[in-house]
Amino acid sequence: MSPRCPHRVSSVLNRDVKQFGKKHMFDASEETCWNSDQGLSQWVTLDFPSTVRISQLHIQFQGGFSSRLCTLEGCRAGEEPVKISNLYPEDTNAMQISFAVPRARFQVEETELDKLKITFENSTDFFGRIVVYHLGVLGQRL
Numbered sequence: 403m404s405p406r407c408p409h410r411v412s413s414v415l416n417r418d419v420k421q422f423g424k425k426h427m428f429d430a431s432e433e434t435c436w437n438s439d440q441g442l443s444q445w446v447t448l449d450f451p452s453t454v455r456i457s458q459l460h461i462q463f464q465g466g467f468s469s470r471l472c473t474l475e476g477c478r479a480g481e482e483p484v485k486i487s488n489l490y491p492e493d494t495n496a497m498q499i500s501f502a503v504p505r506a507r508f509q510v511e512e513t514e515l516d517k518l519k520i521t522f523e524n525s526t527d528f529f530g531r532i533v534v535y536h537l538g539v540l541g542q543r544l
Contacts, residue, residue: 408449413439415531427537435464436537438522440529444469445521446537453478453544455514459500460538461491467533468493469522476515486513493526497536514544 411424415437424446426434438444456476463469472489487510491498500510518539522532 407451410447411436411438412444412446413441415439427534430536432535435533435535437467438530438532440527440531442530443521443523444525444530444532445519446534447520448518448539450516450518453514453516454539454541455512455544456510456518456539456541457512458538458540459489459510459520460497460536460540461534462495462497462536463491463493464533464535465493465495467525467527467531469532470524470526471522473521473523474510475519475521476513477517478514479516483517483519486515486518487511512541 409424414424415422416439422435422437424436427436427446459474468491470490470493472491474486474489475483476486477483489500489510525532
């Protein structure tokens with residue numbers, strides 16, 4: 403996933419996009435992150451410039467500010483989003499990588515789409531904040 407791919411987020415902590423903005427999920431720096439504001443669920447959308455087949459998701463949370471449930475939805479251009487899968491990440495600082503293994507807690511099925519939405523539900527933080535240091539979507543352009 404290229405950082406030039408248009409992307410949006412549900413919120414930014416204190417609206418401080420310079421320090422906590424969405425761009426930090428894609429800058430490959432261990433010093434920066436996207437930090438959401440508080441709320442029941444947070445989300446990230448990615449609008450790919452052309453159709454892609456996603457095969458893996460890489461995500462690195464800050465422990466204590468992760469999501470117990472991530473819902474992936476996607477669609478092709480002009481279509482309504484449909485649920486792709488549920489992911490159950492661990493509350494850890496480590497990079498988590500999805501694999502297409504049946505019954506895995508962190509599994510992404512290969513899917514062709516133009517838009518992807520990741521909804522972070524059930525935050526481990528009391529106030530519902532999510533902190534993501536790295537987000538990567540692997541696959542191929544079609």
